[in-house]
Amino acid sequence: MSPQFSRSGTVRQVVRSATGPDAVTVEPLFAEGGLPMVVRPKEAGADLVSLATVQKKWLADLLLEHRALLFRDWQISEAAAFHRFVEAVSDGEPLQYRDRSTPREEVGDNVYLSTTYPAAERIELHNEGTYWTAWPQKLFFCCVTAPTVGGETPIADNRRIKERIPAPLRERLERSGVRYVRNYNSGFGLTWQEAYQTSSREEVDRYAAENDTVTEWLDEDHLRTVQIRPAVRPHPVTGERMWFNHAAFFHVSSRDPQTREALVEALGEDGLPFTTAHGDGSPLADEDVRIINEAYLAEEVAFRWEAGDVLLLDNMSVAHARRPYEGDRKILVAMTDPVHGEAFEPTAPVSDVEER
Structure with missing residues (x-):
């Protein structure tokens, strides 16, 4: 070379x-x-x-x-x-x-x-599988x-994103982790059959148990899952602690105000297809989500x-x-x-x- x-x-x-x-x-x-x-x-x-x-x-x-x-x-x-x-x-x-x-x-x-x-909509910056146990x-x-x-696939440097997030906010999330709650078959988003690629509730429960996911069957076709994951993970080669989560991506305040209002009105806060909070269940503030989203966008190329x-x-x-x-x-x-x-x-x- x-x-x-x-x-x-x-x-x-x-x-x-x-x-x-x-x-x-x-x-x-x-x-x-x-x-x-x-x-x-x-x-x-x-x-x-x-x-x-x-x-x-x-x-x-x-x-x-x-x-x-x-x-x-x-x-x-x-x-x-x-x-x-x-x-x-x-x-x-x-x-x-x-x-x-x-x-x-x-x-x-x-x-x-x-x-x-939909072609007219943007998908925000994220890393693949941050809420999985193996990604x-x-x-x-x-x-x-x-x-x-259009149709570009923007990318952004996670190191620089992490540096842009104020230390107190970053440290709070690093200590608390992120709580991900999903509702399937609420009429919005994927069904549990689509998400897990099976029609067996037993297989979903087995997969969830193997992957640190709590399942709650609210009725025959309404599944709710809860996952608590770190906000920061060590890189497997360098050991560097990387910003690696969907805390802002799945938070309801990341949606446009009209969509957010319609979802909350139709489903209630507990029925949203996705929602995130601190790992102990305390709310993740809209202002904190805004700060995180701005950090992502500032590094986008x-x-x-x-x-x-x-x-x-x-x-x-x-x-x-x-x-x-x-x-x-x-x-x-x-x-x-x-x-x-x-x-x-x-x-x-x-x-x-x-x-x-």
């Missing part, structure tokens, strides 16, 4: 795989640097799967260093090739998407279409069809998708979102390399922690 200089004067790295002339360049996508780094072949027709197979360790180190890699001009344009790349760069098969919060269509072998969500370390996106307008793009994220280090779009948009998603978290109990009541 040897350094070269781009036209802008920034240093970029070049590595040649053992497969022959398929060298790559690695440089920031944006002139000001930051996320993501873009990885391009030096020669047309280079094979990304071959590179990933031969240079797996180098790519793993590159991801650990830069946290977000955009593979561009490699002509990965269909699910089978994407799946082969995912397998080549990972330590196992793609993960199944269970305990779902949004609709996903599987296109094969645990490769999914990105969230089926993916690697998160992959592949652009098969780029929308004509975005690029226009091009057909064939593959985006690889360190899921614990980088959050992702989706902007509204027009036209057809087909983005594939896969998750790999599960990280298993420890059971969590709040270490102090929120009232014992310094106020913001």
Whole structure:
């Protein structure tokens, strides 16, 4: 691997795989640097799967260093090739998407279409699976069809997000954790059958018990679940404590005022599809949620998708979102390399922690 200089004067790295002339360049996508780094072949027709197979360790180190890699001009344009790349760069098969919060269509072998969500609406920044007991370390996106307008997948640096959140608020959440409450079959959001990919209540209860989730069947088809999870988790490689939660994402105040009012009026506070609180059950203040959301947005960067793009994220280090779009948009998603978290109990009541 040897350094070269781009036209802008920034240093970029070049590595040649053992497969022959398929060298790559690695440089920031944006002139000001930051996320993501873009990885391009030096020669047309280079094979990304071959590179990933031969240079797996180098790519793993590159991801650990830069946290977000955009593979561009490699002509990965269909699910089978994407799946082969995912397998080549990972330590196992793609993960199944269970305990779902949004609709996903599987296109094969645990490769999914990105969230089926109205094109005119935005999906806010988040990390995948923060409320699971085992979540993916690697998160992959592949652009098969780029929308004509919008539809970017913004990303944001979790380290910088954490730094922007005032220390008293951050420390309160770190000590209390986050309490996630979900109601299924309330007429809004997914049914429990869709979320857990089963029609068996017994299987749901078994899965929940194995994953530190409390279930309450309010009637034949109304399931409520409660999960208490950390707000901050250690990175499995570096040990760095990462901001890693859905505290603001699932909070009702993150919705627009009209939608919030309609949901509360129709379902009541206890019947909302999603709600979050401190781990001891005390409310998470709207103002705190606003501060957290502003921290996310301040770090957001975005690029226009091009057909064939593959985006690889360190899921614990980088959050992702989706902007509204027009036209057809087909983005594939896969998750790999599960990280298993420890059971969590709040270490102090929120009232014992310094106020913001």
